[in-house]
Amino acid sequence: MLLKITTFRPAVSILQCSVAQKLVAVCCAAALRPPSISHRYPGFISELNHRLYSTMDKKEHPKSIVLPETINVFRNLTNAKRFAIDIGGSLTKIAYYSTLQYRRANYSVDKESSSPSEEHNYELSESARLHFVKFETKYIEHCLNFVKANLVGSKDIMMGKIIKATGGGAYKYASLIQEKLGLSVEKEDEMGCLSKGCNFLLKNISDEAFTYHRHGNPEYEFQNADPNIFPYMLVNIGSGVSILKVTSEDSYERIGGTATGGGTFWGLGTLLTKAKGFDELLELAEVGDHRNTDMLVRDIYGADYKAHGLDSELLASAFGKVCDSAKKGQTLNFNEADVARSLLFTISNDIGQIASLYAMMHNLKKVYFGGYFLRNHPLTMHTVSFAINYWSKGQVQSLFLRHEGYLGAIGAFLKGTEQDGEDYSWAENYAGSSALDPQPAVWIDSLKDDPYCVSQLELDRDVQRTFCPLLSNPAQYIPDTVDLNADHEARTYWLDCFESTIDKFVDAAVASQADDETAVERATHFKEKYIKRLQHLRNHPFAYGNLTVRSLLETIQHYMKEFDFPDPYISVKQSENEASLSQLQSRLEYLDSLPFPQQYKEIVVGMLAGNMFDWGAKAIVDIMKSEEFGLTEAVRKIPDRPWVIDDLDVWIERLQGPPHQQAAIFIDNSGVDIILGILPFSRFLLLRGTKVMLCANSEPALNDVTFKELEVILNQAGMICPKIREALDEKRLIAMETAQIGPCLDLSRLDSKLAKAMINVDLLVIEGMGRTVHSNLNADFTCESLRVAVIKNKWLAQRLGGDMFAAVFKYRPPMLKKEGAIE
Amino acid sequence: MIFLRYVVRSYSHNRSRKSGPLCIFRFNASVFHGKGMPWFGMDIGGTLTKCAYFETKSANPDLHHQETELIKIVKKYFKENPRKGVAGQADIRLQMDNVSIGGRTGSVHFIRFPTSLMDDFFAIAKKHQLGKFISALGATGGGAYKFEERFATELNIKFAKFDEMDTLLNGMRLVVKMNRPKEVYYWYNPHPDEQNCNPPQEKDHLSRKEYDLNDPYPFVLVNIGSGVSILAVYGPHNYKRISGSSLGGGTFLGLCCLLTGCTTFEEAIALAAKGDHRKVDKLVRDIYGGDYKKFGLPGDLVASSFGNMNLPDHRLNISKFDLARATLVTITNNIGNIALMWAVNLKISRVVFVGNFLRVNPISAKLLGHAMSFWSRGTLEALFLEHEVRCLLLHLLKHYIIGSS
Structure with missing residues (x-):
């Protein structure tokens, strides 16, 4: 569907939601800026005010009122197509699949449209999203009512449709679901759903699994994507x-278990302490000292334990000290916190031992944990990890999942969609998903006065993705150069940097929709949400997996899309492309006139200079806004050789050898970069007899060239240069899309079509700071590789031993394929 | 014949501070063998301390008489108070008679008390100068390490330490052999x-x-x-x-x-x-x-x-x-x-x-x-x-007896 609309109301985003969602959105907005918004939703505001004031009347301390988080629960519910539910003893997870529409800016070179900045074509496209909402099972009826009330067309539409249900409660609540939603309940085996859900998360979600190291740096160590996830426990x-034991996509076996689990902790904890609920028990455990109740090795062996080779702090008998006091006739007066902690240690330790025994029995090295006992609670993860490590003598790795709570729900959902599950990949939407947190999932009906907190996960459907076939060691591939989770200095720097440059993104976003009256408001929301996210990440850098420059940039893209700014830089890109195209002819002529080896060098310098034109870099934006800045000026800013990484001589030497068969070039910015830097380089390779594949982002990111734009640019360039035209016609020069959405490059998640096309590539060229410095700087490839970038950030350049505008030109010969590589 | 009185105040199980019945152990510190020491074995665990002693039939009828009288008192006491939350108990049921160790025949008695009451044990042992009659005892369990120094300094009793696992296994073999096929x-x-x-x-x-x-x-x-x-x-x-x-x-x-x-x-x-x-x-x-x-x-x-x-x-x-x-x-x-x-x-x-x-x-x-x-x-x-853990003590005794005589 292609619509030409000049003033377009946002199709999705928080502004177009169901009534109840609006209420949520308005609650949040009202909490932040009530006057500016109240006139738009007078009804809701008066209700909200009424509730607020009545609350204040009742309670003496109005200051203690906590307004809900800016999180929209059950988003996009109105379009829900399919449901699945996982009803556990304590938590219930609802999964639903919905489609949503969003705008895509349509890049066109239609000369008819006089003012390109205001009249862009928007293409309305539909995408699919999986939503997961988690709440306490005791609120299941409230939630079902909520779902019922917000479904389009109510019960009748759902009649005859199926809801997949799993978890212990599936039996108990089947009739309730049937009655409330009119869906017929189909029960799915819990274990099957768990293994399916776990496979899905490990395959699709970046940084899903992690090891936990209390007091370590980093505290959370995320597992890199692995092409071979099986077998695991x-x-x-x-x-x-x-x-x-899970051995493949469809095969698993229940190899054992124990009755000492979360229910034992909860049940005994309830009997032994006054804690109300699971989370209070964990809070107690956090402050207790188990040494007051447990008998340690030193209590038995005294100071002489070392002679026996046993650590004095080792647990000898859980709760073993209790009976001492009992026998002495003392009143049993144990601190509840100590008891809770002892209980937590006892259970975790026992599970750890049994799990490691099973792992050793079945020769499994990786153990993933799921279920409500953990809830990403640091102390519990610590005790379980410790136990696994201790009992397996370091042979078994304990891994936790960021979305462990959703395993069953995901699996149940997939059971209903088995026919089309394999054809897509899914990606976590950073804008709509909750952070990794030991958060209690509590649903309080919105009619009550209490604030609520529901955690949720949103996954966007994507084209099928896979590993780049040229990686020499895919199992060890980590896209990002710096892990901001571990590197405190870099973390502080980049979070500050993003916070201080966010206004530039906001300005660009507003400018791109100057004629839309809602643009300012949406941009403001965008900024508030992003800043809030940055603040959260300062204290919880692990909240969304590895914190990297890449993830921070992708988060911007998610928010931009969420707030309906599909492509803020489209006009900039368009005008820059046109300006550069007009210089292409003379640039090519100039390069052709140069003798060897100056020509080779000048082509490389042209690529470097072109890479300066980056709207994501503050330093360059300032220059571009203040002065006339073209290729010539950019070339002058390139530092003298040797560059910070300088393999130019090796490269020139290599060029005297046989030509490459096929090159894949991952391109960066629009304008000078692609047209005056990359195109002449590509043309040079083509003339040598090398086929060239230009790889561009699928979705807009800053002023990076998208696949659609690239096709247009190549066409235009073909009109200027006959050699390019010829190569295009003969398919020796082709454009491919990468399935990337940000300015960095994750080669473990490439569009599978591109990955397939890359198999015979013998020269890989990656261009741009995001793709070669923030990511892939240290990656090894099985073919020759070039990494080309200019570092437009002084801090980063200095970290690499250079200065502002440090140039990176890295050439590497092929590396051997390592174990675990994909054939 | 020397008797060690081991007095433990125990409490009734309503957990009040009110004292319950007095429990009296008399450790039969027989001095028959050549070195004038009774044969004691102790397994000091985290919760319980288990003692065994070997009582041989005495050649001296007077001593024998006194001894049997004592055993009678002890037995009587425990029979009458089997479930009163007493702190120390003898396992009468598990007394082994006609046991032959190191060429001698006699009975092995088992007694246990909570390790948490070790302080009381020391108080009594000091009062009765246990160290004068016993200069060493066979010991195992974690407490053999933990309390070794205290026994040496406060009571002048040396520990002949035995590895717990060795002792357990050997004891098991011994008890199976002795008590076959019932064991x-x-x-x-x-x-x-x-x-x-x-x-x-x-x-x-x-x-x-x-x-x-x-x-x-x-x-x-x-x-x-x-x-x-x-x-x-x-x-x-x-x-x-x-x-x-x-x-x-x-x-x-x-x-x-x-x-x-x-x-x-x-x-x-x-x-x-x-x-x-x-x-x-x-x-x-x-x-x-x-x-x-x-x-x-x-x-x-x-x-x-x-x-x-x-x-x-x-x-x-x-x-x-x-x-x-x-x-x-x-x-x-x-x-x-x-x-x-x-x-x-x-x-x-x-x-x-x-x-x-x-x-x-x-x-x-x-x-x-x-x-x-x-x-x-x-x-x-x-x-x-049948003898769950006492086999350990038995072996301990045997080993200790054979080793010391």
Whole structure:
């Protein structure tokens, strides 16, 4: 569907939601800026005010009122197509699949449209999203009512449709679901759903699994994407513990379990302390000292333990000290916190031992944990990790999942979609998903006065992605150069940097929709949400997986899309492309006139200079806004050789050898970069007899060239240069899309079509700061590789031993393929 | 003939500070053998200190008379106060008569008291100048390390330390030999087919059968004291400690004290005998409505120990008996699970359970016996000893006696 609309109301985003969602959105907005918004939703505001004031009347301390988080629960519910539910003993997870429409800016070179900045074509496209909402099972009826009330067309539409249900409660609540939603309930085996859900998360979600190191740096160490996830062991710690061995996509086996699980902790904890609920028990455990109740090795062996080779702090008998006091006739007066902690240690330690025994019995090295017992609670993860490590003598790795709570729901959902599940990849939407947090999932009906907190996960459907076939060691591939989770200095720098440059993005976003009256408001929301996210990341850098420059940039893209700014830089890109195209002819002529080896060098310098034109870099934006800045000026800013990484001589030497068969070039910015830097380089390769594949982002990111734009640019360039025209016609020069959405490059998640096309590539060229410095700087490839970039950030340049506008020109010969590589 | 009076003030189990009946031990410090020392062995564990002493028939009729009088008093006392929460107890039942050690014949007596009362022991031992009569004793257990210096400085008694695991294994061999064929037994299920569809839990109709442990090796030895030690035993001197667990007898008793207010192991076991764990635990059928057939899990199987206790209405319907039973079942099942996995891992088909936890505790023994056979589909045998842990002391004594004479 292609629509030409000049003033377009946002199709999705928080502004077009169901009534109840609006209420949520308005609550949040009202909390921040009530006057500016109240006139638009008078009804809701008066209700909100009424509730607020009545609350204030009732309670003496109005200051203590906490307004809801800016999080929209059950987003996009109105379009829900399919449901699945996982009802556990304590938590219930609802999964639903919905389609949503969003705008895509349409890049066109239609000369008819006089003012390109205001009249862009927008293409309305539809995408699919998986939503997961988690809440306490005791609120299941409230939630079902909520779902019922917000579904389009109510019960009748759902009649005859199926909801997949799993979890222990699937039996208990089947009739309730049937009655409330009119869906017929189909029960799915819990274990099957868990293994399926775990496979799905490990395959699709970046940084899903992590090891936990209390007091370590980093505290959370995320596992890199691995093409071979099987076999593994899945330990699901619910009320009891089930242990599964998963050997492939469809095969798993329940190899054992134990009745000492989360329910034992909760049940005994309830009997032994006054804690109300699971989370309070964990809070107690956090402050307790188990040494007051447990008998340690030193209590038995005294100071002489070392002679026996046992650590004095080792647990000898859980709760072993209690009976001492009992026998002495003392009143049993144990601190509840100590008891809670002892209980947590006892259960975690026991599960850890049993799990590691099963892992050793079945020769499995990786153990993933799921189930409500963990809830990403640091102390619990610590005790379980410690136990696994201790009992397996370091042979078994304990891994936790960021979305462990959703395993069953995901699996149940996939059971209903098995026919089309394999054809797509899914990616976490950073804008709509909750952070990794030991958060209690509590749903309080919105009619009550209490604030609520529901955690959720949103996954966007994507084209099928896979590993780049040229990686020499895909199992060890980490896209990002710096892990901001571990590197405190870099983290502080980049978070500050993003916070201080966010206004530039906001300005660009507003400018791109100057004629839309809602643009300012949406841009303001965008900024507030992004700043809030940055603040959260300062204290919780692990909240969304590895914190990297790449993830920070992608988060911007997610928010931009969420607030309906599909492509803020489209006009900039368009005018720059046109200006550069007009210089292409003379640039090519100039390069052709140069003798060897100056020509080779000048082509490289042209690429470097072109890479300066980056609207994501503050330093360049300032220059571009203040002065006339073209290729010539940019060339002058390139530092003298040797560059910070300088393999130019090796490269020139290599060029005297046989030509490459096929080159894949991952391109960066629009304008001078692609047209005056990359195109002449490509043309040079083509003339040598090398086929060239230009790889561009699928989605807009800053002023990076998108695949659609690239096709247009190549066409235009073909009109200027006959050699390019010829290569295009003969398909020796082709454009490909990468499935990337940000200015960095994750070669473990490439569009599978591109990956397939790349198999015979013998020269890989990656261009741009995001793609070669923030990511892939240290990656090894099985073919020759070039990495070309100018570092437009002084801090980063200095870190690499250079200065502002440091140039990177890295050439590497092929590396051997390592174990675990994909054939 | 020297008698050591060991006086312990014990308290009635309502946990008030009011003192209960006085408990008097008279340690029979016989001075028969050449060096003028009685033969004492002590196994000082985390929770309990177990003592054994060897009483030989005296050649001197007067001394013999005095001695038998004393033993009578002790026996009388314990017979009259078997369940009064006394702090120290003699295991009369397990007295072994006509034992021949080091060429002498006599009786071995067993006494135990809580290790937490070691201070009282020292006070009494000092008062009666125990060190004058005993200059050394055979000691094992963690306390052999912990208290060695105190015994030496305060009482002038040296420890002849014995490795706990060595002693345990040798003692086991000794006791099996001496007490054959009564010593080793297992729980026999007369209707195995019928039972296999039911969950592994304590069954009244299980009957106890003697087991001839003629060729014992290899076997897995599970010693359940305060904690649990697991040994793989391949031969008389070929064994290794392979694992352990901190969920043992100490955990059972500790949790029971907290949950029911009981103060002794005997009390806790007595409570458990009257309870029903199924009210406390969440069973497979509570979740799946019946058996979880896909994985062969019977409906009555415990899915989550104490899993019902976070629910208020379930908490209203339970007694302290049920809680004690659930605690016992939880700990026992857990030990069984770990023991089973080790046996499977090591490909050993016999598992011998010993330790104080199994004393006066047929519930756990039956449960272990049944569970091992159920989960291994009859390929594993769970064996028990009549003298649970005392075999250790016996060997200790023997070794010590032979070594010192």
